[in-house]
Each structure stands twice: as structure tokens, then as C-alpha cells.
Amino acid sequence: MPNGIDATFRLTRPGVPAGQAATWQTVLTEFAAEIPDPERVEVIITDEFEKVAGEYRVQAVDQSNESETAEQYRASRSDGARAAALTVRLPHDKDVVVVGSPLYAHGVRSMRHTLLHEAQHVRLNQHGDTAHAVHRRTSFTLPSDDITWEYLWIAESSIDEFRCERTVHERGWTDPSNTNSPQDVDGVEATFHATRAQYRRNQNVRAAYENGIASLERLATVLAYGAAGLATGVVTAESWAEAPAMGRVLDVLEELPGTSVVVPRETLIDTAVQLAKRLRRLLQEQGFDCYFLDDGTLWFEVR
Structure with a gap:
């Protein structure tokens, strides 16, 4: 080959x-x-x-x-x-x-x-500048009053997805059918609604946690792909005007370069923490929350 x-x-x-x-x-x-x-x-x-x-x-x-x-x-x-x-x-x-x-x-x-x-x-x-698991390659303590590990892992992966997709657009390799839109956000938000409805029927917190976090992970990826399109002008800001969720993440992601620039680990972890806090806000807006109790217990809440 x-x-x-x-x-x-x-x-x-x-x-x-x-x-x-x-x-x-x-x-x-x-x-x-x-x-x-x-x-x-x-x-x-x-x-x-x-x-x-x-x-x-x-x-x-x-x-x-x-x-x-x-x-x-x-x-x-x-x-x-x-x-x-x-x-x-x-x-x-x-x-x-x-x-x-x-x-x-x-x-x-x-x-x-x-x-x-x-x-x-x-x-x-x-x-050596992937954001995925960058917290394991730096001196890092989780700010437990704001986020849990779930948010951080998702944020790190989203940073990588944004940078990779940004490079695809910058090099002119875009397949329009592979770009994300507010309709994709709508599709993910529907899965949050389904998770809440299922929880009301069976009161299964574990299932709600697994499904809710999976939906948040998918939402973060959709927004990262969409943000890459916005940052490079492949898609217009007007096309995303009806998706408030994009406003939660775009300002955090858009300043990150593509893959041709090596980003310091300190910048990656700082950006991941910022994005993780925004992801928690997005989860709360969908009617859920994931946080630590005072005794360190992980708690998942369906509102």
C-alpha cells in the first residue's frame, strides 16, 4: 500500500x-x-x-x-x-x-x-497534542464543584473532533453531506426527550444516566463538527441561528487551530475544562444533571 x-x-x-x-x-x-x-x-x-x-x-x-x-x-x-x-x-x-x-x-x-x-x-x-485524555499527561486536579469526569472526557474528544474537521474544511476536502446542521441537533435533543419519558415509566436511574450521557456525547460531537464548519466559513452563521446550543460551545472551540499547529497541553486542558462546564449547562438545559455530592458520590439527576 x-x-x-x-x-x-x-x-x-x-x-x-x-x-x-x-x-x-x-x-x-x-x-x-x-x-x-x-x-x-x-x-x-x-x-x-x-x-x-x-x-x-x-x-x-x-x-x-x-x-x-x-x-x-x-x-x-x-x-x-x-x-x-x-x-x-x-x-x-x-x-x-x-x-x-x-x-x-x-x-x-x-x-x-x-x-x-x-x-x-x-x-x-x-x-502528541491530542486532547483525548490530556488530563492524564498533565498535572491536573478535577474541579469537582463544577464538572465530573464524564464532562471532561467528552470535552476532550470534542476538541479533537473540531480540530480534525476544521483541517478537512481548510484543505478543501469537504463533503457537504458530512456537515452537521441544526436539524442534527434536533435529532439528538429528541433522544433526551425519549430518555426522560423512559425514566418516568421505569424510574431506572442507571439507564437514564447511560442514555443521557450518550446523548450528551453525541450532541457534543454534532456541535464540534458544526463549529468547525462555522469557523472555516463552510457553513454560514445564519444556518445555525435556530440552534442556541451552538452558542454554548462555539466561542470556546473556534480559536483552536487545525492539526498543522501543535497546541500546548496546558492550552488543551484549559479549553477542555471550559468546554466541560458548557456541556454541563447543555445537559441541564435538557432536563438532567450529573455532579458529585458532598461525600464524593456521583449523582445523576432527572429533572
């Missing part, structure tokens, strides 16, 4: 049509050009995305939930969207990018947008 990238097909049906293989080769050549050290990257194209992605997620060097099993990984998000690719940082400075082979059916533009977005995650990892 191109430029030292170790790329393989892991398919349940053997054989890849020549036309498809050539298209993947073209996009992977562009992908490899974005990687500082291609020889430390493996790309797996598979028609068993959930299974393969789950296998690698449990090997990641930094996990927010270390008890999660490979079988528990789900590509589906709370609003029904599905992940098409996943980048995982492995031990010994290796990265693996798992890509769902059905991405091919969406066309070259979508393939390029998705693969080059994932390439930026690899770039952040290799440059």
Missing part, C-alpha cells in the same frame, strides 16, 4: 473488485500523505466494522471506561447515526484506523472526507 501504510482488507467475502480496490488505493494515498510517520499506522477496511473496531478499542492506551468489552462497542449513536471509521491509539506509538467497507458506496468524496478526517486524528496522536 502507499507510502508505507499497512492497509488490509478484512472481509467476510473474499475478493475486492478491481475498481473498488483502485478507489481505495487512491484515497489511501491521500491519507498517507497526511501522516507524519506512515509506518506506524495500520488501516483495516472491513465489512464487520463493529466487531473489528471493538477489538481494537479495548486495546487503546487511554480508555474512559476500562471495563468495556469488545462486544459492547456500538457504531450506532444515540440519534441513530453510525460511525464509519474509528482511529485507536495503541501501545508503542502505533495507530490503527478501522474503516467500514460500506463507505465505498457513498462515493469518493465521502470516502476522502472520512479518511482524511481520521488521518488528522493520527496526526494529533503522532504530534
Whole structure:
């Protein structure tokens, strides 16, 4: 494969049509050009995305939930969207990018947008300025009176998503069908409503917590993608005028550069804390809250 990238097909049906293989080769050549050290990257194209992605997620060097099993990984998000690719940082400075082979059916533009977005995650990892788990690489104490670890982990991941997507737009690789809009926010907000309704029926706090946090994570990602479009002018401010949630995060994210600039860890953690506080506000506006009690107990509240 191109430029030292170790790329393989892991398919349940053997054989890849020549036309498809050539298209993947073209996009992977562009992908490899974005990687500082291609020889430390493996790309797996598979028609068993959930299974393969789950296998690698449990090997990641930094996990927010270390008890999660490979079988528990789900590509589906709370609003029904599905992940098409996943980048995982492995031990010994290796990265693996798992890509769902059905991405091919969406066309070259979508393939390029998705693969080059994932390439930026690899770039952040290799440059050492990924925000994900940056609190583990700095001298950091959680400001427990404001946020919990849930908010911080989501904020860190959202920062990375913003920076990667910003770079995609700045390089001119945008697939318009991959940009987010206020309608996507509406879809996530509907999942919060469903969680509240379910809680009223069964009073299951654990389920409300899991579903509520999953919805917040999805909302943060949608807003990060949307903010990247706004910051680069790919989408207009007017198009987001009816989504107040964007106003909670845009001013925190928009000053962050793309992946070509290495951001100091101190800046990343400060930004993550600011964003985490905004995420808590967003969760409260949806009728929930997650915080520590005076004795240190984590509490999830449905209002």
C-alpha cells in the first residue's frame, strides 16, 4: 500500500473488485500523505466494522471506561447515526484506523472526507497534542464543584473532533453531506426527550444516566463538527441561528487551530475544562444533571 501504510482488507467475502480496490488505493494515498510517520499506522477496511473496531478499542492506551468489552462497542449513536471509521491509539506509538467497507458506496468524496478526517486524528496522536485524555499527561486536579469526569472526557474528544474537521474544511476536502446542521441537533435533543419519558415509566436511574450521557456525547460531537464548519466559513452563521446550543460551545472551540499547529497541553486542558462546564449547562438545559455530592458520590439527576 502507499507510502508505507499497512492497509488490509478484512472481509467476510473474499475478493475486492478491481475498481473498488483502485478507489481505495487512491484515497489511501491521500491519507498517507497526511501522516507524519506512515509506518506506524495500520488501516483495516472491513465489512464487520463493529466487531473489528471493538477489538481494537479495548486495546487503546487511554480508555474512559476500562471495563468495556469488545462486544459492547456500538457504531450506532444515540440519534441513530453510525460511525464509519474509528482511529485507536495503541501501545508503542502505533495507530490503527478501522474503516467500514460500506463507505465505498457513498462515493469518493465521502470516502476522502472520512479518511482524511481520521488521518488528522493520527496526526494529533503522532504530534502528541491530542486532547483525548490530556488530563492524564498533565498535572491536573478535577474541579469537582463544577464538572465530573464524564464532562471532561467528552470535552476532550470534542476538541479533537473540531480540530480534525476544521483541517478537512481548510484543505478543501469537504463533503457537504458530512456537515452537521441544526436539524442534527434536533435529532439528538429528541433522544433526551425519549430518555426522560423512559425514566418516568421505569424510574431506572442507571439507564437514564447511560442514555443521557450518550446523548450528551453525541450532541457534543454534532456541535464540534458544526463549529468547525462555522469557523472555516463552510457553513454560514445564519444556518445555525435556530440552534442556541451552538452558542454554548462555539466561542470556546473556534480559536483552536487545525492539526498543522501543535497546541500546548496546558492550552488543551484549559479549553477542555471550559468546554466541560458548557456541556454541563447543555445537559441541564435538557432536563438532567450529573455532579458529585458532598461525600464524593456521583449523582445523576432527572429533572
